[in-house]
Amino acid sequence: MPSKTLSYTLILTQSPVQHESNLTAQSLVAELLDAGDTIDRVFFYQDAVYIGLESQVPGQGLETSYQGWLELQEIQQFPLQLCIANSLRRGILDETEATRYSKSANLKAGFQLSGLGEIAEACQSSDRIIRL
Template structure:
């Protein structure tokens, strides 16, 4: 089955990103295809590389980065939600005249159309949080 995943909540505060990660891993192990993971609302904060969780805890962003590498996942952070919350890549930082960027490896920033496209293309769009 071709699956789309939408994550609506930030890391650690909510379990939605953890649950989505476990779901994605399980789905891939069963041979399903993950068309795209779309991060919306505070979910965009899952894509910052500047978070430093305690060493004895999971690193949610790093888990996604590793899963992305392993399965060539398409991890998309919503640009409109990201702009509000200060999550940006190098291009966006330049465009907005900011002195830094913070997007983690394996994530990319794009528009809400990517979420709609996932709804159109996938057999199921599975939402985590909200």
């Protein structure tokens, strides 16, 4: 009897430049996709929202962890969502918010700003929620 495929939402909370949870999460997502499971969304919360900052430059010899997310997203189209409140407090703006606050947009392509309602929806629709 084949195993049931599961749907997952990942919630990341750690800074992508100060913590390895981003790379750990990418490895996990790759394994889940290889197993035939689906990713409903990846939600970046608290300092994890820095993953979407366009002007971020990794240190010499370090990988750019955002690129791994974009590559995984190409395998299965799932949203890469940054908490809008956390993003705004850290100066990360999409075109809409940049216009609202008369600032320059600096959200990396492939990522989107979303509210906490996305997490509530994920709790209803995903089989598993994983927080890293």
